[in-house]
Amino acid sequence: MPPKIVRGKLCPECGGPIHLGRERYSFRGVDLGEFEVYVCGRCGDSSFTPAGSRAIDRAAKAKGVFGIEHEAHAPHMVAHEKARA
Ligand SMILES: [Zn+2]
Numbered sequence: 001m002p003p004k005i006v007r008g009k010l011c012p013e014c015g016g017p018i019h020l021g022r023e024r025y026s027f028r029g030v031d032l033g034e035f036e037v038y039v040c041g042r043c044g045d046s047s048f049t050p051a052g053s054r055a056i057d058r059a060a061k062a063k064g065v066f067g068i069e070h071e072a073h074a075p076h077m078v079a080h081e082k083a084r085a
Pocket residue numbers: 011012013014015016040041042043044045
């Protein structure tokens with residue numbers, strides 16, 4: 001399946017084209033599954049889409065790991081988690 005380019009949206013890091021992808025996310029060591037992300041076709045920077053973020057909320061609540069820290073769920077935090085993994 002070819003990547004779906006998101007029109008009218010550019011990478012905040014490099015201005016490259018953004019397409020939709022899926023990425024695994026874990027919170028406090030609990031794997032929550034795969035969620036929809038915007039991925040830059042140039043630099044590979046990724047961030048969760050609004051729909052992806054909502055799905056993470058639901059998954060985290062369902063698994064009982066939802067916490068106040070989730071508010072700090074910014075793309076750079078995600079990148080930090082990936083760097084440690
Ligand atoms: Zn980029």
